[in-house]
Structure formats: structure tokens, C-alpha cells
Amino acid sequence: MDDLLLLVPRLPFPPNKGDKIRTWQLLLFLARRYRVHLGAFIDDKADIPHIPQVEASCTSTHFERLRPGLARMRCAGAVLRNESLSLHYYRRPAMREWVRNTVSQHGIARMVAFSSPMGQYLADYPAARRVVDFCDVDSDKWRQFAERRRWPASLMYRYEAIRLLRYEQKMAMACDAALFISKAEVNLFRRLAPEAAGRTHVLCSGVDTAFLSPKRAYDNPYPQGTQPLVFCGAMDYWPNADAATWFAQQILPGVRSKHPEVTFWIVGARPTPQVKALAALPGVSVTAAVPDVRPYIAHAVISVAPMRVARGVQTKVLEAMAMAKPVILTPPALEGIDAESGMELLLAHSADELVGMLRAALELPPASLAAIGRAARRRAEMSYGWQARLSGLAELLEDQWKMDGSARTWSGA
Numbered sequence: 363m364d365d366l367l368l369l370v371p372r373l374p375f376p377p378n379k380g381d382k383i384r385t386w387q388l389l390l391f392l393a394r395r396y397r398v399h400l401g402a403f404i405d406d407k408a409d410i411p412h413i414p415q416v417e418a419s420c421t422s423t424h425f426e427r428l429r430p431g432l433a434r435m436r437c438a439g440a441v442l443r444n445e446s447l448s449l450h451y452y453r454r455p456a457m458r459e460w461v462r463n464t465v466s467q468h469g470i471a472r473m474v475a476f477s478s479p480m481g482q483y484l485a486d487y488p489a490a491r492r493v494v495d496f497c498d499v500d501s502d503k504w505r506q507f508a509e510r511r512r513w514p515a516s517l518m519y520r521y522e523a524i525r526l527l528r529y530e531q532k533m534a535m536a537c538d539a540a541l542f543i544s545k546a547e548v549n550l551f552r553r554l555a556p557e558a559a560g561r562t563h564v565l566c567s568g569v570d571t572a573f574l575s576p577k578r579a580y581d582n583p584y585p586q587g588t589q590p591l592v593f594c595g596a597m598d599y600w601p602n603a604d605a606a607t608w609f610a611q612q613i614l615p616g617v618r619s620k621h622p623e624v625t626f627w628i629v630g631a632r633p634t635p636q637v638k639a640l641a642a643l644p645g646v647s648v649t650a651a652v653p654d655v656r657p658y659i660a661h662a663v664i665s666v667a668p669m670r671v672a673r674g675v676q677t678k679v680l681e682a683m684a685m686a687k688p689v690i691l692t693p694p695a696l697e698g699i700d701a702e703s704g705m706e707l708l709l710a711h712s713a714d715e716l717v718g719m720l721r722a723a724l725e726l727p728p729a730s731l732a733a734i735g736r737a738a739r740r741r742a743e744m745s746y747g748w749q750a751r752l753s754g755l756a757e758l759l760e761d762q763w764k765m766d767g768s769a770r771t772w773s774g775a
Contacts, residue, residue: 365421365468366396366759367461369480371452373402373425375412383677384497384543384567385476389419391752392474397421399464401457401483403428424460428452446525447518448500452479462486472759478526481533492537493758495565498673499542499551501527506671507600527554534558539758541565543674544698565755566698567675568748574684576739580657588625589724591617592662594655594678597633597648601671609668610640616717618645621724626666629658659685663731664723667695668716675699680746683707683738688731690719700745706737 374385392398400420404410405428417423433451440450461483464470473492475481481494501523508519534540534551535558542548545564552559584590593609595602606628614626624645628637631651641648652658659665665682672694679699682689689707696709703709708723710716723731 365470367470367473369401370476373409387748393419448479493539494537495541503673531555568746568751569680569684576686580660582661589623589663590625592627595630597630597637605668610646617720665689667691669695684742686735686739688734706741
């Protein structure tokens with residue numbers, strides 16, 4: 363087995379938490395084919411006990427504590443240098459030195475970085491085969507944030523959108539392959555960076571359909587006599603917080619006016635003060651982090667994904683589908699997911715339509731809702747298994763993909 367360097371922004375465990383799902387599956391897939399040397403940041407002390415599980419799949423590791431508050435303060439230097447805030451957030455001399463020593467000691471010729479900020483650590487190795495899993499077009503995410511936030515936040519987000527895109531363009535041209543979570547993300551990036559079109563590829567996310575089994579027995583976390591709607595996701599991530607707030611304030615009252623037994627459960631780690639305040643509204647509960655999200659999905663009547671801003675494939679939607687749970691969602695939450703509205707999930711295009719669709723769904727016979735859930739489960743099993751999703755990565759790391767002879771170096775931010 364050859365050696366491979368893998369760099370991720372967060373410890374890829376527990377494997378059922380947000381962006382860790384994809385990085386954990388990447389690690390497992392690569393560890394079956396290479397001796398993996400893993401570098402990762404730890405931004406939550408609760409992750410520290412999980413280090414041994416991660417080390418078991420690696421030949422060597424380097425874990426570096428990242429304190430979010432201090433990291434944000436360091437980003438001030440990016441403005442002075444006219445550089446991306448995201449890159450400065452994850453820029454650490456100790457990580458760069460570990461990469462240099464590991465590459466030299468093990469003669470590493472294959473490198474994978476998850477997310478554009480981690481790609482900066484590959485810049486000094488043009489002779490290696492370098493793959494960057496962008497996952498989403500992060501620069502466009504910041505652009506969307508700028509359009510929805512007030513000044514001065516909008517100014518900062520617009521600044522980051524421009525600077526990060528500039529770096530993404532350089533990096534995509536220099537690496538051997540730039541991976542994105544869906545065809546829609548690939549098409550967007552090819553419009554933003556047409557010179558790198560030949561290096562961009564789809565690497566869709568999947569779900570662990572064995573872990574997310576609707577056949578297992580889960581304790582019911584909800585009070586008796588209620589009809590819970592559940593929304594899952596990291597609640598310090600602004601698109602999730604925005605979706606939860608919009609649903610609780612604008613959608614739920616219209617649903618409860620006809621179905622007062624309906625409750626809305628916001629399940630996700632690190633809820634912002636804005637999200638926590640939603641618990642004061644009638645019928646709204648905010649859990650913060652939970653040991654296992656599956657009981658909340660399994661015992662909900664419907665899983666909702668009322669995203670107004672989104673990038674890439676929404677894992678929360680795939681998880682609910684795998685759990686055979688009916689999903690009602692908005693167009694941004696459906697992007698990149700191959701599923702038929704009306705059969706495998708339900709799509710609402712406006713607030714009024716979302717209210718009406720939820721009312722109608724709650725009045726369906728239980729067997730009809732269950733049929734939608736079963737169809738969703740079948741789609742998850744057929745189309746979103748991880749091994750099939752990741753199979754193309756092995757080819758990109760070997761010599762089966764030809765370079766076009768363009769520049770292979772990048773620097774700066």
C-alpha cells in the first residue's frame with residue numbers, strides 16, 4: 363500500500379454529525395487502499411475522546427486544537443493582506459510543518475484535502491497528485507449570505523465571497539482534481555472558473571443506510587399526544603439557523619392554526635441565541651446536541667428542510683429519506699438530490715405552499731405518509747450508498763486521469 367496525506371478541517375468523528383459524515387466515509391474509503399496520514403483540527407473539546415477511533419484507521423495523525431473565538435480574531439490579518447478570511451481561520455504554522463515533515467519522511471505522492479481552506483496546505487507540493495474535495499462552492503455561499511444580511515455583515519460576507527473565489531479558482535487550476543458534491547455545484551463552479559472546467563468532477567455524498575435503519579426500535583423522545591415535525595442540523599450554521607427561524611415564526615403558526623397538536627423540534631448542536639429564543643414560541647422545542655438523532659427522525663411525523671439558502675446536497679434530507687421518513691422541503695434543500703416530488707418527498711415553492719402542503723400531509727391517512735417514506739428509503743438504498751458514491755475517487759488518485767499540462771502551482775489567498 364502507498365502512503366496518502368488526508369487533511370480535514372474537523373475531526374471526522376462521530377460519523378453521524380454534519381460534515382463529519384462525508385469526511386469519515388472518505389477516511390474509511392481511503393484507509394482500505396492507502397496508508398493514511400491524517401491532519402485535522404479539533405474545534406470542540408467534546409471531540410477529544412473520539413481521537414482513538416480515528417487513529418485506528420490511520421498510519422499517523424496530527425490533531426491541532428482550534429479555538430473558534432481566537433481563530434476569528436486572527437482573521438483580522440486577512441483584511442490587512444486583502445486575503446480570504448476562511449484561509450486565515452485555518453492557517454497554522456504547526457499544521458504546515460507537520461505536513462512538510464510527513465511528506466518528506468514518507469515520500470507521499472498522493473494528497474487529499476477536504477474543503478478549500480485545507481487545500482492551502484497542498485500548495486508546496488506540485489509533484490504530488492493533489493485532489494481537493496471542495497464539497498460546495500463556498501465562495502457562492504458567502505455571496506448568498508451577503509444578499510440576505512444587513513450591513514455591516516453583508517459587507518464582510520461580500521468581501522469573503524470575492525477573495526475566496528479568487529483562491530478557489532487558483533487552486534482548482536493547480537490541483538489534479540476538484541470535487542464537488544453535486545452536478546449543480548460542478549456547473550456553478552465551471553461558470554465561475556471556466557479555465558478549470560476539465561478538472562472538476564462530481565463526488566456525491568451518500569448515507570449509511572445500515573446505520574440509518576427504520577427497522578430498529580428507538581425510544582420516543584417526544585411527548586405523547588403531539589405530532590412532531592423535526593428539523594435537524596448544526597444550529598450555529600447560519601443557513602440552518604435562518605431556516606429554523608423562518609419556519610418557527612412564519613410557517614408553524616399557520617400549520618398550528620388548523621392542527622394545534624403539531625410541534626416543531628429543532629435538533630442540532632450549538633444553537634445560536636436566536637435559535638434558543640425560538641423555544642419561547644408556542645409549539646417550538648430546541649434540543650441542542652443530542653447523543654443520537656435517529657430517534658428524533660424515527661418518531662417525527664414529518665421531517666422538514668425549509669432552507670432559504672443552501673449549497674450542495676443537504677445531508678439532513680438524505681438521512682430522513684434513509685429513515686423512511688416523509689420529507690417536506692424547499693427548492694434549495696432539494697438541489698443535488700435525485701428524488702421525485704410527490705412520490706419520494708414533497709416540494710413546496712413558497713411559504714403559503716409549505717403551510718398548505720403540511721396541513722394536507724397531516725390529514726393524509728398514516729398509510730399514505732408511510733408510502734412516501736418507504737419510497738424515499740428505496741431511493742436512498744438505490745442511489746446513495748457510500749461505496750458507489752466514492753468509487754470514482756480511486757481513479758482520480760491514480761494515473762487514469764490525465765492532466766492537461768496547465769500550471770500546477772498556486773499560492774496566496
